[in-house]
Amino acid sequence: MPTPTRQRIIDVANRVFYENGYGASSFADLAGAVGISRGNFHHHFRTKDELLTAVVDARLSSTRAMLGTWSDQTPDPLDRVRRFVEIVATNREDIDRYGCPVGTLTAELAKLDHPERAHAVAVFALFREWLREQLAAAGRPQDADELAMHVLAFSQGVATLSTAFRDADFVRREIDRMNAWLDTLVTDPSPDSEAT
Amino acid sequence: MPTPTRQRIIDVANRVFYENGYGASSFADLAGAVGISRGNFHHHFRTKDELLTAVVDARLSSTRAMLGTWSDQTPDPLDRVRRFVEIVATNREDIDRYGCPVGTLTAELAKLDHPERAHAVAVFALFREWLREQLAAAGRPQDADELAMHVLAFSQGVATLSTAFRDADFVRREIDRMNAWLDTLVTDPSPDSEAT
DNA sequence: GTCTATATCGGGATAGAC
DNA sequence: GTCTATCCCGATATAGAC
Secondary structure, three states: OOOOHHHHHHHHHHHHHHHHOOOOOOHHHHHHHHOOOHHHHHHHOOOHHHHHHHHHHHHHHHHHHHHHHHHHHOOOHHHHHHHHHHHHHHOHHHHHHHOOHHHHHHHHHHHHOOOOHHHHHHHHHHHHHHHHHHHHHOOOOOOHHHHHHHHHHHHHHHHHHHHHHOOHHHHHHHHHHHHHHHHHHHHOOOOOOOOO | OOOOHHHHHHHHHHHHHHHHOOOOOOHHHHHHHHOOOHHHHHHHOOOHHHHHHHHHHHHHHHHHHHHHHHHHHOOOHHHHHHHHHHHHHHOHHHHHHHOOHHHHHHHHHHHHOOOOHHHHHHHHHHHHHHHHHHHHHOOOOOOHHHHHHHHHHHHHHHHHHHHHHOOHHHHHHHHHHHHHHHHHHHHOOOOOOOOO
16 A cells, blocks of 8 residues: 555655755645645645644654664664764755755754754754764763764764765865774773772 | 944844854844844845845954954963864853853854855854964964864864753863863974874 | 825735645 | 535734824
């Protein structure tokens, strides 16, 4: 059986929200991209906010799946972190044009003071928690969350400047720098290992 | 004499664009905030794009002034960089709610594929060039631009996650980490000092 | 320069036929 | 489930009086 219309709408909206922004995406755009009428569109999603909730849920679900795959395919926890670090290069063309899907959506919803903001931040929290687990397993249980936030900040900084300057060399250099930093984590003593 | 209406419009729009985003800011909002009629508003700025150009020009000008002040008030080039690094803490309350003015505007204009995007990126370029000068003066002429981009990426990463998680401790930790990294710059040999 | 009035368009959202 | 037709509102933008 073909993909149900509801799911097709979510998939299209996920992409259109990413490319054009939430506020700039109209029902007419979305219905046209899905290939259905606006009336039918409203049959599946009464309001735009309702659709946004479904899109964020879909992102939460696909992110969970992706992180699970990474965990399955990569035995070494530090290599898993490196796989995360690499996505700013893997998705570079999209990022150059539209930025990071998570960062740009949370930023837009913050400005709109939108009720879904917290929900969107949960996608960030998924990455944060997964990175925290890997860094704890890599020998940094004491400061794993701080380090996870640092890696997350790296990805957001690189994504934002990649969108601004569109410089592939910059992205590569920052990834190399981050990987070198990750190497130091296991050799260096963790900050409060002597304080405990 | 009082501030001319045109300038008052630019000042208000600068702030409203920052807080609500460019696309979500209507002429009615802006005219109301300035305290004039919509008709009068259009007398000063025919289109929203025209107003955006004026706002970005104002930001370029105020950024130049701010960087000049920092240069004047701070003798040591590395201390100047530290002053830049500190702004994510200084402006934390605004950043928590609205993100970085430069990063969020360029991201939005990228998604809108807006002609003013390049103009908005010029604000980033101003910071980049200023940071490059300071880092070159601090003893890193070979890789000053790379390092400048790294510092810029730091600020954007911290700003984006600050908007998402609103965690002052995280911001403080990242600033401390960046300052520690800046310390290593002068002691460490620069990458291609032996290659030349 | 500033206003009111108005034109025009596109947005979200609903009703109801098929 | 899907469509057409329609409503209502708010948005940009213009015209013209004062």
